[in-house]
Amino acid sequence: GEDVEQSLFLSVREGDSSVINCTYTDSSSTYLYWYKQEPGAGLQLLTYIFSNMDMKQDQRLTVLLNKKDKHLSLRIADTQTGDSAIYFCAEKLAGTALIFGKGTTLSVSS
Amino acid sequence: EAGVVQSPRYKIIEKKQPVAFWCNPISGHNTLYWYLQNLGQGPELLIRYENEEAVDDSQLPKDRFSAERLKGVDSTLKIQPAELGDSAVYLCASSPGTSGRGEQFFGPGTRLTVL
Numbered sequence: 001g002e003d004v005e006q007s008l009f010l011s012v013r014e015g016d017s018s019v020i021n022c023t024y025t026d027s028s029s030t031y032l033y034w035y036k037q038e039p040g041a042g043l044q045l046l047t048y049i050f051s052n053m054d055m056k057q058d059q060r061l062t063v064l065l066n067k068k069d070k071h072l073s074l075r076i077a078d079t080q081t082g083d084s085a086i087y088f089c090a091e092k093l094a095g096t097a098l099i100f101g102k103g104t105t106l107s108v109s110s
Numbered sequence: 111e112a113g114v115v116q117s118p119r120y121k122i123i124e125k126k127q128p129v130a131f132w133c134n135p136i137s138g139h140n141t142l143y144w145y146l147q148n149l150g151q152g153p154e155l156l157i158r159y160e161n162e163e164a165v166d167d168s169q170l171p172k173d174r175f176s177a178e179r180l181k182g183v184d185s186t187l188k189i190q191p192a193e194l195g196d197s198a199v200y201l202c203a204s205s206p207g208t209s210g211r212g213e214q215f216f217g218p219g220t221r222l223t224v225l
Contacts, residue, residue, distance in 0.1 A: 004152070031211055042114070042201055042216035043153070050211075088152050092212050097143055097166065100152030 004101035006089055011107045018076040020104045022089030025070060029091040032065065033098065034074045037086045046074070046087075076106075084108045112136070114217035116202050122223045128190035131220045135183070135204030142179060143214060144187050145201040153201050159185065189222075197224045 004024045012018045024032070030051055035043040049056045049063045049072075056063045062075040076083055086105050090098040115134040123129050135142050140161050145153035156175065158166040161182035170177065174193070179185040189196055199221050203214040 031213075033213065035216075040218075040221075042218045043203075045213055045215065048211060048213060090152070097155040097158050098153075098212075098214060100154070102150065102152050 004089055004091055004099055006087075006101040006104045008102065009105050009107070011109065012079050014079060014081055014108055014110045016079055018074075018079045018083070018106055018108075020074045020076075020087050020089075020106065022072040022074075022101055023070055024072065024089070024091045024099075026091060026093055026099075027067070027070065028093055030094055031092045032063075032072050033090040033092070034061075034063065035088040035090060035100075037088065037103070039085075043088060079106075079108050081108045081110055114202055114204055114215055116200075116217035116220055118220055119218060120221050120223075122225065123192055124225050125194055126191040128188065129192050129222060130189075131187045131200050131202075131222075133185045133187070133202030133217060135185070135202070136215055139204035139206055139215075140182070141205045142185050143203040143205075144177060144185070145203065147199040147201055147219070149198070156187070156200075192222075192224045194224050197222055 006022045033048045034046045036046050037043050047058050060077045064073045086103040088103045089101045117132050142159040144156040147153045157170045157177050159179045162179050177187045199219040201219045203216045205214045
């Protein structure tokens with residue numbers, strides 16, 4: 001069945017770049033998403049990438065997609081303490097809801 | 111534009127009691143989702159509505175869970191009776207549709223504690 005996997009924890013220093021990785025298993029995924037969840041809050045959509053793209057850049061965020069390896073990454077440049085949160089990778093199959101990973105907790109120290 | 115609204119934000123009940131959660135999606139969004147999020151996990155779909163029709167309820171435990179979306183706008187998710195294992199965050203999300211990008215917008219969730 002579908003299974004999205006992420007590393008559980010990442011710790012970086014303020015100002016460094018963060019790279020959060022994700023692997024997914026369904027090659028028919030149409031879109032892939034990155035969501036951010038702060039404590040006690042719902043999920044906030046950060047960015048998405050269509051499956052026929054390799055890269056998407058949006059301000060400090062860069063998404064890389066390797067469809068052959070079913071690997072997705074999110075790079076956050078100049079990481080700030082406000083970026084501390086849980087980041088979820090999600091894949092969308094045609095006509096269905098999203099399938100989420102377990103989330104990566106990003107801790108940013110000053 | 112208002113986001114997805116959920117209430118209550120927190121609910122504490124004793125096991126075997128009933129509980130209900132309410133969701134108001136973003137105006138104009140035809141698709142509504144209820145997700146369950148256990149601690150340390152990503153959200154998992156419970157049910158998906160297209161307007162007032164439940165088009166995917168395969169993961170909804172129908173012996174104790176029920177949901178409705180009358181008039182294709184607001185939705186209510188009910189648990190009766192609640193069990194200890196139902197303690198979790200219940201998230202509602204909406205999207206303009208399932209075609210195209212299908213990006214979903216989430217409410218803040220209802221945190222349920224069953225004692």
